[in-house]
Amino acid sequence: MAKKEKPVRMPKRPIWSGNITIGLVNVPVKLYAMIYDRGISFHFLHKTDNQPLKYERVCTKDGKIVPWQEVAKGYEVAKNEYVVFSKEELEATKPESDKRIRLDKFVDYFSVDPKYYNNSYILMPDNSNDAYSLLLTALQKMGKAGAGRITLRTKEYPILVHAYKGAIVLTTLRYSYDVVDPNTFEELKKLKTPEKAELSLATKIITDLSGEFDIEEYEDNYRTKVEDLIQKKLKGEKIVVEKPAEEEVKGLMVALRETIKQLEKK
């Protein structure tokens, strides 16, 4: 398979700046985005004249457009029953970003279940090269991660601060109650223990099919196809919608449906 050069994206400006605080030690850092969702996104246009569409807030009672000044927030406590908050009331309760990444202890990075990983950011020194280098080297040497918390925008996150590819990286974590425990599924408790022979067969297969995981082997085919189409359209090429010979495919689909049904019965 021919591998395409992937465009390297470097974040332009930091999304946050502040201090890593360990006890009395401060390391000034800037926070850059590390994870991008590079899916394809489209804008809605008016079909007849290709003009972009916009959203309006419309009152469900009289159908009139409501200006922002008249918008309040409501928490639904029962169907159609709300506790109403003004903007000011909510502002006052929001956690204030105190520009600190507080680390209260150091843990083994791999001891944290990956299911809790939420998002990662690259931390860069902010006129603090020496202190940054010291912290990075110490983390690398110990293989440990600092655990603590950060407030980003208005939300407080548990975090890990760890060394990754020669940088300090901050990974925000999910709260434990945001992750479902699979044991809530009763049927898991009723699984029977497999036969010894079956198990040894299964493990044999896994051994035979074992390999190294390489993320580069995976590609978003939909995205690549749409990007190709965009380039063609920009060059003024007419896009021919490729439909496989309809009748033949239909025949195959009928056969597939029938066979899948039969296989499920087995």
Place this chain on the structure above:
Amino acid sequence: MSDRLTKVEFTNLDKILFPRLGITKAQVIKYYIKIAPRMLKFLFNRPLVLTRYPNGVDEKSFYEKDAPEGTPSWVKTSKIYSETARRNVSYILCNDLDTLVWLANLAAIEIHIPLSRIDSRTRPDFLFFDVDPEPPATFEDAALVALSLKEKLDNLGLKPYAKTSGKKGLHILIPIIPEHTFKETRDFVHKIGQQLAHEQENVVSEFSDTKKPGKVFIDYLQNSHGRTNVCPYSLRGVPTATVSTPIGWNDLKKRIKPADFNIFTVPSLKKDPWKDIFETKKNWRSNR
């Protein structure tokens, strides 16, 4: 968009693969889809060897052991050292419908399987008799030899199953528990062949006698590690689009012809004479 019934992306569906009958690739794919419920169990966990006919059965074909370039990541493969190729080969395993459909889309008209599974590659789970008539001996002659063979095997308490090879002969298979070596199964098949050659004038069982005109050769050499045979229900790359088809022993008494079993007739066969084949595995012993 239609709901995705298969992961396979079909290509060149209208390509003619059997020119004499005007059979397209779409028809070949459809055949394999329809036969999948009967065929998949024979493919399960066996490293495959394919005969691909990218330009139809009248043009050049090639054997393919290695998973070809562009094999989708969802196709299971198994790396095995190949004695003949002298290197590790990524064999394709066809354990699901999608893989079978994908093979058909590759114009892999013939699918060949070894007599053992990847979990016990040196222990065959079939005894295999290749009953091959050398002209002027005919399929009918082969059928008579196969019936005598059945009688012999029945008397030993074994349960043989027959299929057409899709060409001129017949294959007799006996499912066994995989606990013996290929040498043991090969010696046993050879011994039975020799007995029959001794009893019947038109039967030969020695490799040197293969091409003797008018004889029916019972080939025991297929019972070897790394050898592959055409899979039950595989199409053959011949102009008449025949299928290597499991048949009942009574059918053999009814003057059937290999060409009766083809891409058009096999999917609608009502009976499955091999239905219970994997349930009748015998604890076969080589020292009987």
